[in-house]
Amino acid sequence: MPEPDILVSEVGPRDGLQNIDAVLPTEAKKRWIQLEAEAGVTEIEVGSFVPAKYMPQLADTLELVSFARAIKGLSVAVLVPNFYGAKAAVEAQADKMSIPFSVSETHCQRNLNRSHDQMFAEIDQIVDMLSLLPKEKRPHFEVGLSTAFGCSLEGKIADEKIAEIAEKVIAAGCDEVGLSDTTGSANPAQVRHLIKLVRSVVGNDKLTGVHLHNTRGLGLANALAALEEGITTLDSSLGGLGGCPAAPGASGNIVTEDLVFMLESMGLNTGIDIHKLLSVRQTLSETIAGESLFGFTAEAGLPKGY
Numbered sequence: 395m396p397e398p399d400i401l402v403s404e405v406g407p408r409d410g411l412q413n414i415d416a417v418l419p420t421e422a423k424k425r426w427i428q429l430e431a432e433a434g435v436t437e438i439e440v441g442s443f444v445p446a447k448y449m450p451q452l453a454d455t456l457e458l459v460s461f462a463r464a465i466k467g468l469s470v471a472v473l474v475p476n477f478y479g480a481k482a483a484v485e486a487q488a489d490k491m492s493i494p495f496s497v498s499e500t501h502c503q504r505n506l507n508r509s510h511d512q513m514f515a516e517i518d519q520i521v522d523m524l525s526l527l528p529k530e531k532r533p534h535f536e537v538g539l540s541t542a543f544g545c546s547l548e549g550k551i552a553d554e555k556i557a558e559i560a561e562k563v564i565a566a567g568c569d570e571v572g573l574s575d576t577t578g579s580a581n582p583a584q585v586r587h588l589i590k591l592v593r594s595v596v597g598n599d600k601l602t603g604v605h606l607h608n609t610r611g612l613g614l615a616n617a618l619a620a621l622e623e624g625i626t627t628l629d630s631s632l633g634g635l636g637g638c639p640a641a642p643g644a645s646g647n648i649v650t651e652d653l654v655f656m657l658e659s660m661g662l663n664t665g666i667d668i669h670k671l672l673s674v675r676q677t678l679s680e681t682i683a684g685e686s687l688f689g690f691t692a693e694a695g696l697p698k699g700y
């Protein structure tokens with residue numbers, strides 16, 4: 395199998411499930427993860443190390459990490475809200491962990507109960523912990539710049555602020571920053587602009603992924619703009635589940651099925667079998683009956699001869 399051109403990183407089991415009321419049984423999540431890996435998805439964010447009292451839907455993250463680690467070729471990602479979460483991720487031996495650093499301080503307070511200064515301190519503490527570990531035990535540590543394209547509480551955040559945070563966390567020793575459109579406010583011109591801006595301060599190799607939501611229907615247009623700027627990792631969610639409980643009005647991620655259809659139709663290799671992926675969606679829809687799934691490809695079917 396040739397190396398994929400684009401890494402499609404499935405975030406549904408985390409971003410998706412934190413936003414639905416139902417708590418999906420652990421066995422159903424395992425099945426979802428297993429089937430998506432079998433469809434060729436090579437990175438899955440399986441959960442978040444947040445205290446179960448805040449997010450009971452994700453209370454089984456530890457078990458899911460250990461399950462997913464046993465799947466050959468799968469990179470297991472988790473979200474961590476703070477140092478304790480990062481410690482749990484290291485102990486669980488996740489391959490990748492990302493901490494959401496909201497560039498909007500109001501959202502940062504509301505989401506993680508931390509000021510920006512406290513976030514920098516938290517990140518220093520995490521980097522110190524990682525530096526004591528042998529290299530093979532260190533998960534890839536990414537800082538996701540949340541609300542980078544606009545915040546539903548504060549509005550648009552100044553470029554200078556975003557660049558300053560990106561520069562500081564990379565200087566602190568994080569492996570990478572990502573740009574997250576938490577509230578689905580981005581447009582393609584802004585996507586291009588922010589990628590260029592952040593890369594100009596941290597370097598191209600320190601920003602390779604974006605996390606987009608489809609709240610206003612611009613998700614795939616934004617993904618295309620990011621690709622054209624040389625981004626190689628795109629987060630998406632099966633059936634477009636997702637949102638952010640602390641950001642009013644935030645809704646689903648870009649839809650994995652539609653994203654894979656777009657990329658593969660353009661001749662880009664994702665390593666994912668779309669037929670299998672569509673059948674995973676079918677299984678998921680039966681499991682979370684009552685929740686709406688989004689996406690056009692599944693509704694319309696694949697074009698004749700595809």
Ligand code: ZN
Nearest residue numbers: 409576636637
């Ligand atoms: Zn998200």
